[in-house]
Amino acid sequence: MGRAAAPRFSPEPMTDDRVIERPDLFTLRGRYPGELLLAFRRDPLALLDRLTASGAHVARLRAGPRWVAAVGSPEAARELLVERETDLVRGRALVMTEFLLGDGLLTDSGEAHREARRRLAPAFSRQRLDALGARIASRANALAEEWIARGRVDAEWEMRRLSLHIAADVLFGYSLASGERNAILGALDAALPLFGRTFNPLADILNRLPTPGTRRLLRARARLWRTTDAILHARRQRRDERGDVLGHLLAWEREGGLSPEATRGQALQLLAAGHETTGAGLAFALDDLARHPEWQERIASGADDTTGGGETARRVFAESMRHRPPAWVASREAVRDTTLAGVPLARGTVVLMSPWVLGREPRLWRDPARFDPDRFALEATAERHRFAYLPFSAGRHGCLAERLAWMEGEQVLSALMARIRLAPVSPFPGLAARTTLRPSGPVWLDVRTT
Numbered sequence: 001m002g003r004a005a006a007p008r009f010s011p012e013p014m015t016d017d018r019v020i021e022r023p024d025l026f027t028l029r030g031r032y033p034g035e036l037l038l039a040f041r042r043d044p045l046a047l048l049d050r051l052t053a054s055g056a057h058v059a060r061l062r063a064g065p066r067w068v069a070a071v072g073s074p075e076a077a078r079e080l081l082v083e084r085e086t087d088l089v090r091g092r093a094l095v096m097t098e099f100l101l102g103d104g105l106l107t108d109s110g111e112a113h114r115e116a117r118r119r120l121a122p123a124f125s126r127q128r129l130d131a132l133g134a135r136i137a138s139r140a141n142a143l144a145e146e147w148i149a150r151g152r153v154d155a156e157w158e159m160r161r162l163s164l165h166i167a168a169d170v171l172f173g174y175s176l177a178s179g180e181r182n183a184i185l186g187a188l189d190a191a192l193p194l195f196g197r198t199f200n201p202l203a204d205i206l207n208r209l210p211t212p213g214t215r216r217l218l219r220a221r222a223r224l225w226r227t228t229d230a231i232l233h234a235r236r237q238r239r240d241e242r243g244d245v246l247g248h249l250l251a252w253e254r255e256g257g258l259s260p261e262a263t264r265g266q267a268l269q270l271l272a273a274g275h276e277t278t279g280a281g282l283a284f285a286l287d288d289l290a291r292h293p294e295w296q297e298r299i300a301s302g303a304d305d306t307t308g309g310g311e312t313a314r315r316v317f318a319e320s321m322r323h324r325p326p327a328w329v330a331s332r333e334a335v336r337d338t339t340l341a342g343v344p345l346a347r348g349t350v351v352l353m354s355p356w357v358l359g360r361e362p363r364l365w366r367d368p369a370r371f372d373p374d375r376f377a378l379e380a381t382a383e384r385h386r387f388a389y390l391p392f393s394a395g396r397h398g399c400l401a402e403r404l405a406w407m408e409g410e411q412v413l414s415a416l417m418a419r420i421r422l423a424p425v426s427p428f429p430g431l432a433a434r435t436t437l438r439p440s441g442p443v444w445l446d447v448r449t450t
């Protein structure tokens with residue numbers, strides 16, 4: 001299904017707070033000053049839905065002195081992420097990430113960013129990752145045995161923990177001790193509430209004032225930096241030259257291209273980016289499987305796996321990320337006056353691309369509320385606009401490790417379904433849209449052996 005030619009809009013205001021200005025542009029206005037900001041704080045996904053419900057290519061609202069826009073169609077997403085990537089850059093959305101983790105690929109721009117991608121891309125090549133598949137599967141096997149013994153598990157915590165171990169192993173060739181794992185997960189959790197500062201124009205100043213929040217942030221940062229430094233130190237001592245991410249970073253450091261702090265920033269950003277999203281994506285997929293047991297059987301039977309891989313598991317992971325995308329929003333900022341889908345955008349406008357919005361758009365997905373992994377059968381995918389499905393974004397900042405994430409999804413779901421079956425214990429706790437989209441509480445599942 002492609003996008004219908006005519007945007008879905010009404011020439012009349014749809015409610016008193018909505019004004020349609022032109023077919024491709026929709027403006028959402030608050031009923032009182034600050035209403036939209038409050039709505040965003042309370043429930044960003046609901047505000048995004050409200051903003052993009054008109055079906056216009058671009059929808060916008062006023063947030064204090066600046067406009068915030070969101071793309072509502074694959075065409076506009078493509079223009080944002082690929083065609084206008086020099087007018088619309090990543091901007092300040094990751095100000096808190098940078099403060100907490102240091103500089104790295106997630107926050108670099110310009111030549112530094114290009115160089116980092118060029119340097120690190122080989123660590124994510126198909127050849128290298130193929131060799132790691134069996135290691136990931138064996139970790140998931142061991143986990144299945146542990147779960148059978150326990151009988152009931154919290155999929156949210158279990159998948160975050162597993163993803164962190166896999167990330168440390170794949171990126172750094174390092175086996176995290178449980179104390180190190182808890183230090184990292186605990187510090188990231190402690191820092192999370194402070195990420196609300198991202199939307200505060202005074203964030204840089206607040207981060208320098210000794211407020212209780214800043215002190216908490218600095219404590220979390222010290223733990224993260226200490227733990228990462230210990231991992232880096234152990235590897236520098238060993239002086240082995242492996243082709244993993246850390247091998248590439250340390251070679252770059254030896255050539256004088258990275259200071260030790262820059263190496264730490266790159267490593268820590270990758271470790272953070274490499275487990276939060278994957279962990280959430282896998283937790284959502286396990287919850288979906290628990291609620292749709294027929295798909296557990298289909299993965300286990302390998303019915304669709306004509307090519308020998310985890311094809312059914314891939315479809316399930318893809319469908320889970322369609323309706324609950326772990327990276328729920330990517331943001332860009334106009335560095336000069338520009339246009340998007342013919343709509344003029346003033347310099348300073350923040351533009352959001354949300355796979356949450358695109359993944360639930362009824363013109364792109366038949367019956368979007370239904371869980372149907374067969375939407376991702378190859379034939380169905382070929383008919384769709386490539387930018388209708390963007391859980392990994394696209395363009396120069398698109399996910400560096402998309403291949404690793406798919407492999408992790410396939411391997412973990414296939415390995416678990418070979419050993420166990422899952423059933424939900426209670427309703428899904430709800431969603432928390434923070435730096436990533438996560439379950440807002442534990443996702444308890446009952447485990448039984450096959």
Ligand code: HEM
Binds near residue numbers: 167278325397
């Ligand atoms: C299901 C898992 C994952 C999802 C949904 C995901 C999603 C994304 C998205 C949407 C972006 C782009 C944001 C933007 O356009 O501004 C991104 C960027 C990035 N991701 Fe992932 N990611 C996942 C796993 C990983 C893993 C496992 C790693 C590393 C080991 C990783 C490393 C990165 C890096 C370094 C970037 C920044 C790329 C750049 O700016 O050049 N991601 N990811």
